[in-house]
Amino acid sequence: xxxxxxxxxxxxxxxxxxxxxxxxxxxxxxxxxxxxxxxxxxxxxxxxxxxxxxxxxxxxxxxxxxxxxxxxxxxxxxxxxxxxxxxxxxxxxxxxxxxxxxxxxxxxxxxxxxxxxxxxxxxxxxxxxxxxxxxxxxxxxxxxxxxxxxxxxxxxxxxxxxxxxxxxxxxxxxxxxxxxxxxxxxxxxxxxxxxxxxxxxxxxxxxxxxxxxxxxxxxxxxxxxxxxxxxxxxxxxxxxxxxxxx
Numbered sequence: 001x002x003x004x005x006x007x008x009x010x011x012x013x014x015x016x017x018x019x020x021x022x023x024x025x026x027x028x029x030x031x032x033x034x035x036x037x038x039x040x041x042x043x044x045x046x047x048x049x050x051x052x053x054x055x056x057x058x059x060x061x062x063x064x065x066x067x068x069x070x071x072x073x074x075x076x077x078x079x080x081x082x083x084x085x086x087x088x089x090x091x092x093x094x095x096x097x098x099x100x101x102x103x104x105x106x107x108x109x110x111x112x113x114x115x116x117x118x119x120x121x122x123x124x125x126x127x128x129x130x131x132x133x134x135x136x137x138x139x140x141x142x143x144x145x146x147x148x149x150x151x152x153x154x155x156x157x158x159x160x161x162x163x164x165x166x167x168x169x170x171x172x173x174x175x176x177x178x179x180x181x182x183x184x185x186x187x188x189x190x191x192x193x194x195x196x197x198x199x200x201x202x203x204x205x206x207x208x209x210x211x212x213x214x215x216x217x218x219x220x221x222x223x224x225x226x227x228x229x230x231x232x233x234x235x236x237x238x239x240x241x242x243x244x245x246x
Contacts, residue, residue: 006106010195013103016076026084028155069186072159074111089118146170181221
């Protein structure tokens with residue numbers, strides 16, 4: 001994968017967002033959201049950070065940071081915290097990382113490969129720790145919270161995943177789930193427009209559609225999004241290019 005030729009027809013600097021792992025380590029959990037602008041916010045403030053919205057041509061929610069698209073996922077984590085990696089994962093990061101990672105979404109695939117290596121190195125240590133744990137006592141909670149509001153979040157492979165719930169008298173009265181794919185959609189669309197502007201006069205319709213599909217899949221969206229994301233209706237009409245994310 002490191003020997004692949006990463007295309008340059010969709011390059012543009014963007015904003016990255018990921019959870020800040022504790023203790024200056026690399027990882028997938030944290031208590032705060034770190035943005036590549038330098039801003040850091042508590043997880044409970046996520047609605048102010050990702051600013052969810054809807055658009056008339058899609059059923060999927062969208063997200064923006066200060067009115068602009070942003071990216072979550074492996075490439076975001078690498079750009080923000082890659083220097084914290086150790087072991088073989090750290091070696092490959094130092095060897096393969098470049099400034100192009102800050103503007104080229106195709107490098108998300110390489111970032112994912114390094115994270116797989118990081119996970120393979122980390123799993124044996126976690127298993128050893130789990131084996132040493134004592135069997136916890138199981139107790140029935142005596143005071144079940146019947147009302148309240150809370151947010152849970154983690155770094156999924158595709159990026160930050162938020163779950164927010166409000167409970168009243170034991171029933172869920174409000175729920176908000178912000179998936180990584182939904183957060184990436186606006187940035188995917190921006191890079192598609194950049195790619196079209198650079199490729200429109202150079203490619204046949206079939207080649208253009210294939211290259212745009214490859215661009216979408218670099219973000220590792222859900223299967224239906226990756227398979228039905230591009231529809232071209234006349235290569236000479238830029239405005240007939242649209243995304244069909246559900």
